[in-house]
Amino acid sequence: MSESFSLSGNLGREFATICAMVAIYCRDHHGGKTPCTECQAFMEYAKTRLDRCPYGQEKPTCNKCPVHCYKPEPRELARQIMRYAGPRMLLPHPIMAIRHLLLERKPAPEKPPKNLSNRHLRLQKAASE
Numbered sequence: 001m002s003e004s005f006s007l008s009g010n011l012g013r014e015f016a017t018i019c020a021m022v023a024i025y026c027r028d029h030h031g032g033k034t035p036c037t038e039c040q041a042f043m044e045y046a047k048t049r050l051d052r053c054p055y056g057q058e059k060p061t062c063n064k065c066p067v068h069c070y071k072p073e074p075r076e077l078a079r080q081i082m083r084y085a086g087p088r089m090l091l092p093h094p095i096m097a098i099r100h101l102l103l104e105r106k107p108a109p110e111k112p113p114k115n116l117s118n119r120h121l122r123l124q125k126a127a128s129e
């Protein structure tokens with residue numbers, strides 16, 4: 001099992017958007033009412049990547065990001081999911097979809113700031129408690 005932790009703010013919203021897209025993709029490609037094991041594994045992977053994203057709360061959308069932290073295989077899956085579910089998000093999740101489109105217009109920062117990843121802040125908070 002993976003460790004349980006939560007993503008806050010922008011990262012939490014981005015994760016919710018990814019989950020909504022995966023649900024649409026899985027429903028139409030794998031036929032389940034809830035995301036299948038494979039898609040759940042992908043969501044876990046995406047969550048870990050978001051947790052460790054060096055941009056933290058300032059994170060650009062992934063297709064604009066210069067870091068490319070996904071491994072080739074999940075990256076390809078992510079591309080397929082986004083391409084399929086992206087345009088289908090507008091009806092069931094208009095606010096998420098529009099927010100994501102607006103974020104995509106924001107240029108990515110040149111370099112990730114230091115020590116701003118959700119994981120870093122989370123561990124730092126745990127250590128000070």
Ligand SMILES: [Zn+2]
Nearest residue numbers: 026030036039
């Ligand atoms: Zn699936």
